[in-house]
Every structure is written in C-alpha cells, then in structure tokens.
Amino acid sequence: MKYKKLLRRAFLFSLVLIIITGNKPGASAYSNPNTTLRIGLYYDNDTLASANLEAKVGNGFEFGYFTSDRNFVSLGAISETKITMMKDLNMYLGSDYKYYDAEPQSIKDIVGCYHILLDSSADSYAAAVSIAGNYGDAFPAYYNGVWRVCVGSYTSYDGAQAAMAQRGISGTAMSASSACITVTITGTTKIIFEFDCGSNLSLAVSAIDGTDSTGTAKKAQSWFKGRSYYGAFEYTRLTGKNITVVNIVDIEDYVKGVIPYEMGPGWPAEALKAQALCARTYGAARVNNHKSKGFDLCNTTCCQAYCGTDGANADTDKAVDETAGLYVLHNGELCDTVFHSSDGGATEHSENVFYAAEPYLRGVKDNFESMVNTGYASWSFTYSADEITWILRQKGFNCGNIVSITPTYTENGNIYSLKFTDSNGKSWTFSKSNAGSILYSSSLKKYTYSQRFTVVSSDNSGVALYVNSASNPVQDNTGLYAVGTGGEIRALGNTGQLSVITASGQETVSILGSGVTQSGSSYIVSGSGWGHNVGMSQYGANAMAKLGYTYEDIIKFYYTGVSIG
Numbered sequence: 223m224k225y226k227k228l229l230r231r232a233f234l235f236s237l238v239l240i241i242i243t244g245n246k247p248g249a250s251a252y253s254n255p256n257t258t259l260r261i262g263l264y265y266d267n268d269t270l271a272s273a274n275l276e277a278k279v280g281n282g283f284e285f286g287y288f289t290s291d292r293n294f295v296s297l298g299a300i301s302e303t304k305i306t307m308m309k310d311l312n313m314y315l316g317s318d319y320k321y322y323d324a325e326p327q328s329i330k331d332i333v334g335c336y337h338i339l340l341d342s343s344a345d346s347y348a349a350a351v352s353i354a355g356n357y358g359d360a361f362p363a364y365y366n367g368v369w370r371v372c373v374g375s376y377t378s379y380d381g382a383q384a385a386m387a388q389r390g391i392s393g394t395a396m397s398a399s400s401a402c403i404t405v406t407i408t409g410t411t412k413i414i415f416e417f418d419c420g421s422n423l424s425l426a427v428s429a430i431d432g433t434d435s436t437g438t439a440k441k442a443q444s445w446f447k448g449r450s451y452y453g454a455f456e457y458t459r460l461t462g463k464n465i466t467v468v469n470i471v472d473i474e475d476y477v478k479g480v481i482p483y484e485m486g487p488g489w490p491a492e493a494l495k496a497q498a499l500c501a502r503t504y505g506a507a508r509v510n511n512h513k514s515k516g517f518d519l520c521n522t523t524c525c526q527a528y529c530g531t532d533g534a535n536a537d538t539d540k541a542v543d544e545t546a547g548l549y550v551l552h553n554g555e556l557c558d559t560v561f562h563s564s565d566g567g568a569t570e571h572s573e574n575v576f577y578a579a580e581p582y583l584r585g586v587k588d589n590f591e592s593m594v595n596t597g598y599a600s601w602s603f604t605y606s607a608d609e610i611t612w613i614l615r616q617k618g619f620n621c622g623n624i625v626s627i628t629p630t631y632t633e634n635g636n637i638y639s640l641k642f643t644d645s646n647g648k649s650w651t652f653s654k655s656n657a658g659s660i661l662y663s664s665s666l667k668k669y670t671y672s673q674r675f676t677v678v679s680s681d682n683s684g685v686a687l688y689v690n691s692a693s694n695p696v697q698d699n700t701g702l703y704a705v706g707t708g709g710e711i712r713a714l715g716n717t718g719q720l721s722v723i724t725a726s727g728q729e730t731v732s733i734l735g736s737g738v739t740q741s742g743s744s745y746i747v748s749g750s751g752w753g754h755n756v757g758m759s760q761y762g763a764n765a766m767a768k769l770g771y772t773y774e775d776i777i778k779f780y781y782t783g784v785s786i787g
C-alpha cells in the first residue's frame with residue numbers, strides 16, 4: 223500500500239521537476255577555480271620516515287614541484303617503477319628490505335646522508351645525470367633551485383671528508399638541510415636524486431601515463447601503502463621531521479576515490495550520481511580546509527573518506543563521469559553538501575545540529591528511506607539513572623545523582639536539547655550535536671546513533687500515544703484534537719499527560735512532548751537513523767533511486783532550493 227502510494231507520488235514529483243528543469247538547461251554552470259585538490263594521506267602523527275611509490279599503470283615517474291597555483295613543474299623523469307622517498311638522515315635498510323630511521327635488529331645496508339658535493343653546478347637534470355655518470359655512486363641533487371651533483375653516501379661528515387681525500391675528488395663534504403628528501407630505488411641503497419629547497423618548495427612525484435596490455439592509453443596510477451591512486455604525490459618534512467604525504471589529484475579522480483567508500487558500489491546509478499555531486503561539491507567547497515597542514519582535505523571522515531582507486535568499479539566511475547563538472551549550488555555558490563547515512567524519518571535544519579542556518583540545509587520529512595533496509599531503522603537502549611550519572615561524570619561533568627531528564631525536540635521531531643537535573647537541583651543542558659552525542663557510551667555499549675531519538679522515563683513506557691500506527695509515539699500534543707460525543711472538537715493542550723478510556727478503564731497516557739520532564743530510575747532512549755541528520759540521507763537516496771527518481775530529484779529533495787550546474 224505504502225509503496226504504491228509513494229510510487230504514484232514519485233511519478234507526479236518527477237513530472238513537476240522535468241518541467242522546472244526543462245526551462246533552464248545549464249543556466250548556472252559553475253566554474254570551479256580549484257579543479258586540482260590536495261588530499262592529506264599521511265600527516266600529523268602518521269608522518270613517515272620513508273614512503274614507497276610503485277607505478278601500477280604507467281611508465282616511470284616525473285619529478286618536480288607544485289607552484290602555489292597548483293601547477294606541476296617537471297624537473298626530470300626516471301624510468302624506475304619502484305622508488306622510495308625518505309628523510310635525508312642515515313637510513314637503515316633492514317634485512318626485510320624496509321627502511322628504518324633507527325637501527326633495526328638486522329641491517330642489510332645504510333643510506334648515508336653525508337656526501338661529497340662537487341664544486342660545479344649543472345644546467346639541467348640531464349646535465350647533472352651526465353656528470354654523475356663519471357662516478358659509480360654519484361647522483362643529481364636539486365638544492366635551492368640549482369642542479370648539483372653529489373658523490374657517495376657516508377654515515378658521517380668525517381667519513382665523507384676522508385673519502386674525498388682518498389678518491390681525489392674536488393668538492394665539499396656535506397649533508398643537506400632537514401627539509402631534504404632522498405629518493406632511492408626501493409629495497410636498495412642506490413640514491414637516484416635528492417631534493418632540498420628548504421621550506422620554499424616540496425618534492426612532487428607523478429607517475430607517467432602508460433598503456434595497458436592491449437596498447438590502449440591508460441591514466442597513470444601508483445601504489446602507495448597498499449592503495450592505488452591517480453595523480454601526483456608531494457613529500458614535505460614540516461619542521462624538519464618525518465614526511466607528510468599529500469596526493470595532488472584532479473577533482474574528478476578524487477570523487478572516484480570517495481564514492482565507493484561513502485556508498486556501496488552496488489547501489490543504484492542515480493544514488494551514486496547524487497553521491498558524486500555531494501562529494502565533488504563538498505570537496506570543492508573545502509579547499510584549504512587543512513591549510514596549516516599543507517593540504518585541502520584529509521582522507522578520513524573528518525573531511526570525506528578517500529582511499530584512492532581500488533574500491534572503484536565501472537558503475538562508480540560512470541556515476542562520476544556522467545556528472546563531471548556539476549556542482550550543487552545555492553545562489554550560484556557552492557553548497558556545503560553535508561550528508562549522512564540514514565535520517566530515520568526526517569532530516570534536520572543545520573542550525574539545530576551544528577552551525578549557522580544554511581538556507582539549503584532545511585530538515586525534511588523523509589518518507590522514502592524506510593523503504594530500504596538501513597540497518598538502523600530502529601534502535602533502543604535502556605539507561606539506569608546511575609548509568610546516566612556515570613556517563614556525565616565520565617565526560618567531565620561534576621554532577622550529583624541525576625534524577626530527571628528534560629528533552630526538547632525540533633519541529634521535525636529530532637532531538638534538540640537534553641537537560642539533566644541532579645538531586646541537588648543543579649542542571650546541565652546539552653543541545654544540537656551535543657544532545658545527539660552526550661548519551662553515547664562505548665564503555666556501556668549504549669549508543670545514540672543519530673539526532674532522531676526520544677528519551678522517556680521507563681515509568682512512562684508502554685502508555686505512550688501512537689497515532690495511525692506510526693512507528694514513533696506522539697511527542698507533542700499540537701495538532702491533536704479530541705472529538706466529543708456531540709461532534710465538538712477541542713485541541714489538546716500541550717500538557718505532559720492525557721487520560722484515555724480503554725477497555726480496562728481510564729488510563730493516563732504520557733505525551734513525550736518537547737520540554738516534558740522525565741524522571742525515574744531508568745530511561746528508554748529509542749530512535750532511528752545513523753549520522754547527523756543534516757543534508758542528504760544516503761539510504762534515502764538509495765530508496766529514491768529505486769523508485770525511479772533521478773539524481774537531480776534526490777539532490778533537490780534533500781537540499782532545499784538548490785540548482786545543479
């Protein structure tokens with residue numbers, strides 16, 4: 223029944239949209255000034271002493287640097303397909319053929335960081351390679367914008383000095399700055415080149431496009447730490463420490479590395495396209511999100527999960543290609559297209575969850591999502607008053623025993639605030655996303671998965687009021703009317719309790735209304751959905767796509783008043 227009704231509505235809805243969108247084809251195309259994104263892969267506490275890179279598809283690597291306007295300047299190319307970028311320190315090659323900056327149990331060899339710097343400079347990488355060819359163990363070095371040639375690798379200054387005398391080479395014993403990156407052939411101590419431009423420029427390495435076994439041209443992909451990526455890699459030793467690794471990638475290739483991890487690859491095409499639009503717009507809107515760390519977006523859910531090309535398949539790539547260059551816009555500006563897994567029945571206004579009111583982030587009642595299995599359609603946890611007291615204290619609130627909870631709800635029926643009162647009459651109020659998370663406790667294995675839940679004293683359970691077999695009890699009397707025997711209609715005041723006549727006589731019904739204080743020895747927290755409830759519901763998009771809606775319909779349902787261009 224419900225399904226048919228929705229189908230009918232779906233049909234009408236899409237007709238209306240065809241008329242609207244048909245009037246202005248491509249009216250407001252957005253010209254993105256930042257189609258190249260910088261994505262942090264290893265940073266903060268995850269910086270690396272050495273970083274391997276292996277060509278997956280391609281013919282060797284080009285190396286150089288990126289200018290501040292994100293253009294790659296190539297300095298030279300190598301045909302090697304397995305290279306390692308490492309700190310220019312004495313680096314140990316273990317007998318496991320991995321590199322260590324501290325001596326491992328079993329050493330095979332050492333990449334020494336002291337060299338003999340030849341007096342002359344070279345005009346180009348090729349010229350430096352040519353000079354280096356005169357020595358068995360020399361390599362080109364790009365130091366502060368000038369090509370030089372270094373000979374040998376020694377573990378001490380004295381060692382380099384002694385070798386210089388012994389070998390009769392005219393030069394200077396030296397070690398480069400704490401910004402220097404040494405590049406070797408992976409698994410060996412053979413240095414290919416060094417790059418040290420202090421804090422001015424960072425070494426960038428980009429795989430060269432290649433061909434597959436049939437000779438068809440293929441965009442280069444590189445393996446790094448077990449994942450493959452399009453684009454280039456940049457290596458920076460911030461403050462002279464370990465290496466921060468940034469993937470510098472075209473926004474379309476970035477989106478190809480996001481949607482398989484944000485939505486299952488088997489999802490309907492229109493849902494994948496809606497996700498591609500969200501991921502692209504979100505990425506473009508957050509250029510410089512982590513500017514102080516040297517990149518735009520990180521690769522975790524802090525920004526958006528991004529794991530390179532491995533999870534992509536023909537369907538997910540197609541969803542990106544078919545929406546290439548399209549963004550979600552409001553008044554011609556990029557929208558902050560936040561999204562979540564499932565809304566449990568209604569999304570929420572942005573200002574009721576995390577920040578200022580965005581005109582396009584309006585909560586909507588979602589009748590689509592319940593048609594698919596979200597895995598979080600309904601969940602419920604019972605907390606004793608003692609457990610609630612314990613959680614609050616654990617989270618740093620110096621409260622007495624909690625004796626009551628007063629929840630308030632938004633007009634869409636999501637949680638807005640929770641006020642906890644202790645036996646001394648003191649109270650603590652948490653609102654918006656804090657209301658959503660304050661009762662979340664991994665230790666107790668009791669969770670609030672979304673912003674959509676109710677908190678009811680167990681003393682009130684079982685006598686809540688349900689209207690027309692709704693899955694959630696009535697939270698608010700507004701809109702409820704009593705019809706008298708003479709047909710008179712009277713609005714029910716928004717009190718905490720109502721009396722109803724049942725087969726067993728008069729019973730009190732609790733209205734779990736906004737601002738109605740719940741008190742007792744335990745509380746039932748029950749809800750639906752998973753995520754922050756703002757913007758697009760991914761499962762809702764899935765359901766809409768299954769009903770025949772297009773990606774445009776999906777985007778315009780979850781983001782109010784937007785255009786696509």
Ligand SMILES: [Zn+2]
Nearest residue numbers: 519520524525
């Ligand atoms: Zn981030």
